[in-house]
Amino acid sequence: MGNGVVGIPILWSSLGEVVSSLHVILVEPEIHWNTGNIGRSTLAAGADLHLVEPLGFALTDRYLLRAGLDYWPRVRLRVWPSWDAIEDKLPLLGEPFFFSSRAERSFWDVKYPDDVALVFGRESVGLPEALLARNVSRTLRIPMAEPSLRSINLSTTAGLAMFEVVRQRAAGVQ
Numbered sequence: 112m113g114n115g116v117v118g119i120p121i122l123w124s125s126l127g128e129v130v131s132s133l134h135v136i137l138v139e140p141e142i143h144w145n146t147g148n149i150g151r152s153t154l155a156a157g158a159d160l161h162l163v164e165p166l167g168f169a170l171t172d173r174y175l176l177r178a179g180l181d182y183w184p185r186v187r188l189r190v191w192p193s194w195d196a197i198e199d200k201l202p203l204l205g206e207p208f209f210f211s212s213r214a215e216r217s218f219w220d221v222k223y224p225d226d227v228a229l230v231f232g233r234e235s236v237g238l239p240e241a242l243l244a245r246n247v248s249r250t251l252r253i254p255m256a257e258p259s260l261r262s263i264n265l266s267t268t269a270g271l272a273m274f275e276v277v278r279q280r281a282a283g284v285q
Contacts, residue, residue, distance in 0.1 A: 141167030
């Protein structure tokens with residue numbers, strides 16, 4: 112497993128320094144219960160959660176807190192004021208992988224590095240096309256058997272991606 116990173120400047124944090132080698136980045140999340148559920152999952156996976164503003168809810172939203180249960184205060188949470196603010200720091204977090212239902216490459220086809228950042232877009236529209244176009248070789252999808260589905264729920268997608276990284280680490284995949 113990687114060494115993780117320490118001392119990244121952030122706008123707001125519940126726990127201080129970044130310590131993980133696995134990072135989940137939600138760019139402009141819109142739905143509080145998805146974010147709360149992803150926060151719980153990051154705890155289970157040993158990951159840090161990064162939220163990129165604007166958020167579609169307040170961090171004090173009762174539905175966010177309900178979805179995060181009593182675990183929410185323990186989530187290693189970082190809030191960034193914009194994509195530009197975190198994009199410059201991505202190399203410090205790890206190799207970024209961008210998720211889109213329109214990607215050609217499956218998330219199963221990647222041997223994830225020690226330090227990794229999993230990046231997800233808004234529930235309604237995903238990540239910006241320009242960002243995906245700049246990162247085609249690191250843009251991944253979750254395979255779906257039903258071709259008419261546009262996407263999978265964000266919290267499900269983030270959970271699948273996180274635990275594929277965890278699975279590979281546990282299996283010693285290199």
